[in-house]
């Protein structure tokens with residue numbers, strides 16, 4: 562439990578609650594704050610895809626099996642429906658719903674879903690007297706030099722990162738006018754952990770490499786596996802969200818482990834759990850590819866009291882059992 566408040570009779574809305582991070586939050590509150598009323602809202606998957614073949618929305622009912630709260634199936638772009646849903650007042654809104662696929666090229670749908678719909682929900686939340694905690698992204702930094710500090714090098718390389726930066730800029734504008742509003746944006750870095758399986762090709766490299774190693778005894782990495790990322794375990798992301806409920810100061814914060822690790826480090830950790838496997842280094846076809854991301858978490862530590870607890874080794878150790886179970890399920894279906 563990350564905060565002292567029991568949240569008795571408090572109403573919490575989690576948008577994107579059938580996704581990876583949203584469903585993890587829903588179960589956190591169900592377990593540690595059973596007196597709170599938790600409502601999950603998600604569009605769920607329909608089978609509709611982008612030209613890449615990736616699904617337009619990734620929410621999956623299986624992420625919510627065991628969740629006993631209310632579930633609403635709705636599209637955040639449906640303003641009328643959102644107005645109706647928000648006739649009920651929420652004390653806290655954890656806004657995770659988004660097109661989370663960073664490779665989507667359709668700028669219109671990304672901007673509408675990630676930015677415009679968010680702004681509408683933000684106004685509804687604040688008008689109802691609620692607090693907003695929302696998912697931003699390290700994508701706002703593009704390929705700027707690490708460590709990535711809030712307010713520095715905010716130069717996204719794709720429309721996904723741009724849409725998240727627009728969210729943050731809109732919030733900065735609102736906070737400049739209204740310092741009493743409780744709005745906290747969390748720039749997640751590379752999140753991994755339980756319940757990410759249904760993200761498919763957009764799931765973390767930790768899951769993808771773990772499954773490749775078990776299926777083929779061989780994994781593929783872009784040459785030469787030395788690109789660095791700030792990999793952050795889901796439990797630390799939950800901690801940041803929950804602590805944001807009692808943030809000393811509204812604003813935008815980084816959520817990472819605070820340490821950059823390379824893809825070869827992931828392989829080293831996986832080998833300690835799965836035994837030896839081969840690595841093939843292949844050419845990187847992408848013109849844009851981040852070489853080094855690393856969250857400067859000093860502001861998050863100071864104003865959110867955020868303290869990441871999981872190193873890459875500890876996070877993978879905690880997660881490996883689920884990766885093995887996913888593999889066993891996949892193998893049965895082959």
Ligand SMILES: NC(=O)c1ccc[n+]([C@@H]2O[C@H](COP(=O)([O-])OP(=O)(O)OC[C@H]3O[C@@H](n4cnc5c(N)ncnc54)[C@H](O)[C@@H]3O)[C@@H](O)[C@H]2O)c1
Pocket residue numbers: 576577578579580581582583602603604605606617618619620621635636637638656657658659660661662674696697698699700748749750751752753760
């Ligand atoms: N996982 C990461 O590494 C990471 C990193 C940075 C930022 N983020 C952000 O964190 C949030 C959660 O990401 P996630 O990894 O859980 O992804 P996810 O795709 O599993 O979750 C997003 C959820 O939003 C839902 N959704 C999409 N469009 C919707 C719409 N129009 N109306 C209602 N629901 C809709 C999806 O169905 C899905 O369940 C997203 O905002 C994402 O951009 C994630």
